[in-house]
Amino acid sequence: MISGRLLQGDGSLFPQGAHIEAGAAPIQLDKATDHTGVELNLPGACDEESGEPYFGLRIVETRDIFDVHIQFRAKDGQKYLTRLSGTVDRTALRAPTMVEALVWIEEFPDHAYC
Numbered sequence: 001m002i003s004g005r006l007l008q009g010d011g012s013l014f015p016q017g018a019h020i021e022a023g024a025a026p027i028q029l030d031k032a033t034d035h036t037g038v039e040l041n042l043p044g045a046c047d048e049e050s051g052e053p054y055f056g057l058r059i060v061e062t063r064d065i066f067d068v069h070i071q072f073r074a075k076d077g078q079k080y081l082t083r084l085s086g087t088v089d090r091t092a093l094r095a096p097t098m099v100e101a102l103v104w105i106e107e108f109p110d111h112a113y114c
Contacts, residue, residue: 020084023046023053036080038071043066044067055068055084057088063088065087068084070084087099
């Protein structure tokens with residue numbers, strides 16, 4: 001589960017809101033009790049094997065976020081405060097646009113589905 005807010009702008013650009021959505025492709029991390037400080041780079045927009053997008057930005061419709069960078073900044077129980085950045089193609093601005101969000105990501109046990 002991902003929840004959070006976009007870091008850029010005052011909300012006037014997307015008055016109906018903007019949402020980060022997680023795809024179904026798994027992101028594998030080594031076993032650790034705490035991933036704080038870990039950074040991931042996900043080139044492209046999707047998992048090559050499954051074709052599932054890693055993340056999407058939904059304003060009115062969902063657009064894939066590509067070349068995603070994730071930084072795990074803090075942990076609270078099973079949730080991590082993360083900084084997620086990447087590029088969205090063909091947004092409401094009609095040009096590739098860099099997005100950055102501060103979001104909570106919940107960690108699930110192996111083979112758990114939400």
